[in-house]
Amino acid sequence: MKEYRKDILTMKDIAYMMDPSVLKLDTTLEDVKDMVELCKKYGCGTCFCWPCYYPQLVELLKGTDTAFGTSLAFPSGQEATETKVQLAEYFMTMNPAENDMVMNVGYLKSGRYDLVLEDIKAVRKATEGTSLKVIIEAMLLTDEEIRKACELSIEGGADYVKSGTGFSVGKPTTLHHVKVMKDAVGDRAKIKVAGGVRDLDTLLKMYKLGACRFGIGCASAEKILKEAEAIGHDIDMKDIVIDESEL
Numbered sequence: 001m002k003e004y005r006k007d008i009l010t011m012k013d014i015a016y017m018m019d020p021s022v023l024k025l026d027t028t029l030e031d032v033k034d035m036v037e038l039c040k041k042y043g044c045g046t047c048f049c050w051p052c053y054y055p056q057l058v059e060l061l062k063g064t065d066t067a068f069g070t071s072l073a074f075p076s077g078q079e080a081t082e083t084k085v086q087l088a089e090y091f092m093t094m095n096p097a098e099n100d101m102v103m104n105v106g107y108l109k110s111g112r113y114d115l116v117l118e119d120i121k122a123v124r125k126a127t128e129g130t131s132l133k134v135i136i137e138a139m140l141l142t143d144e145e146i147r148k149a150c151e152l153s154i155e156g157g158a159d160y161v162k163s164g165t166g167f168s169v170g171k172p173t174t175l176h177h178v179k180v181m182k183d184a185v186g187d188r189a190k191i192k193v194a195g196g197v198r199d200l201d202t203l204l205k206m207y208k209l210g211a212c213r214f215g216i217g218c219a220s221a222e223k224i225l226k227e228a229e230a231i232g233h234d235i236d237m238k239d240i241v242i243d244e245s246e247l
Contacts, residue, residue: 001045001067001098001131003190003212009204009235014228015042017207018214019069019098019192020221022049023166032057035218039066042225046098048215051091058094069098072123075165077102077135081119088126099123100133100162100192100215105140108149116149120156133160133192139171143180150184161185164195166217172196175205175246182210200227204240 006013020038022031032053039047039061046069049057054070061068070091073079079087084101091099101123107115124132134156136149153161161181163173173196181191193206194215203214203224216224228235 001213005212007237009207009237011228011234012043014200014203014235015225016045017212018042018044018203018216018221018224019046019048019194020044020218021047021166021215022218023071023074024217027053029053029056031218033060036060036064036066038218038222038225040064044221045213048100051087054091054094067097068094069100070094070096072099072101074100074102074135075167077104077137078106081122084119085122085126088123092127092130096130098131098133099127100135102135102165103137103149103153105137105149108136108141108145108152113148113152116152117156120153120158124157131159132157133162134158135162135165135194137165137168138163138173138177138181139168139195146177146180147184150181150189154185154189158189160190160192160213162192162194162213162215164193166195166215168195173206175202175209175242178206178209178211179247197224200224201240204235204237205242205246208237208240208242 022035032049046067048069073084134153138146150161173193191211192213193211197216198220
């Protein structure tokens, strides 16, 4: 995905940086179809669903401006590396633009950095030619662990470091997480946020801190897009103020 840092955001810009998803445990094909309609209406950048619906999603997205993205080892990240690679190879037969893989956070927290890196590198090799995001589940990590996860993601070849899966119930991505991630990656990788972005104000503040993509459940994505639509004018990022207490 091409990403842009802008001082003035249009409605189109906001929609483009959003990646709606339907990843509840009872997601149906109808939910996938509704998500695609939302993407068509607003021009969202990428969208995600469960792998069982990938063939249908690929067909539904033909002729749209929204890219097809996959979720590897989602949401636990604790599958064997060989399983992740096999999934990646299968997903690549459908020509995705984006692959989001979940880091093995258990390996990270136990200090098995060699295994974390091996895992990422293997998936990177299997997904050459596409954008790779590594999901670190920042809300389960200390600041030092977040920094280490970012370093390992970059060393493994990730294009983006992504904050979470959205499955850590009650533990959203915060502005503090985004700041720690941005401080760690600098300009070496891009940042995607997922888990806890429920309103436009939060999205804009995270964008100001350095995030450039937002994985958001379809219902929340629609709510945010309607918020942006209701404003009725472009958004000047100088008007978005972040209080130190929020960090």
